[in-house]
Amino acid sequence: MRIILLGPPGAGKGTQSERIVERFGIPQLSTGDMLRAAVAAGTPVGLEAKAIMEQGGLVPDTVVVGIVADRIEEPDAKRGFILDGFPRTVQQAEALDRMLAKKGIALSTVVELKVDEEALVGRIAKRAEETAAKGLPVRKDDTPEVFKTRFDAYRRQTAPLSDHYAKAGMLETIDGMKPIDTVTQDLFALLERHAETAAS
Known part of the structure; x- marks a missing residue:
């Protein structure tokens, strides 16, 4: 099962990814982690990425x-994987499509966690208040201002991915505003369907 999980910051992708890993026994592939591992291992692509990063450049899509x-x-990825934090743009999605096609691999599904921006901002503000009330430091990302900036960046860059995968007939949506456990149940039901289709 090869899955891409989409959704804005605060939608719960991290939590749900962990649960998918546990339930289906497939690894969660984070581009940040993969980049660091490739650099540490000194692979050809890792060395290329290291040279770019040392010059303060952004690692190009081809390298990622x-x-x-x-x-x-x-x-560990032979049975499938969850892609987390990639692709972020339509260009990256197209490059990923070409690479997978070359390997004869197909994505199982692309799942988007749909959330309400206003409600999310409220949720983040509440979390910040509760953290501060406990006398704990509030994460920079947990201020409504920073969160709004991240949400705007998501909407500009990553939201068009939904259209890309919808046109390809691959996009499925889940209501990310439901309680966490309900979102997990909905997600598992959807993924079980794909697992059965793949097995038949």
Whole structure:
């Protein structure tokens, strides 16, 4: 089962990814982690990424796709994977599509956690208040202002991915505003369906 999980900051992708990993026994592939691992391992793509990062540049899509391509060849990803934090743009999605097609691999599904922006901002503000009330430091990301900025960036860059995958007939949506356990149940039901289809 090969899944891409989409959704804005605060939608609960991290929590749900952990539960999918536990339930289906497939790894969660974070581009940040993969990039660091490739650099540490000194792979050809990792060395290229390291040289770019040392000059303060942004790692180009071709390099990131190369790192994903290497990672999905590893034994633990043979049964499937969850892509987390990638693709972020339509260009990255197209590069990923080409790479997977070359390997003869197809995505099982792309799931978007749909959330209400106003309600999310309220949720984040409440979390910040509760954290402060306990005398604990509030995460920078947990201030409504910072959160709004991140949400705007998501809407501009990443939201068009929904259209990309919807046109490809791959997009499925889940209501991310429901209680966490209900979202998990909805997600599992959807993924079980794909697992059965793949097995038949």
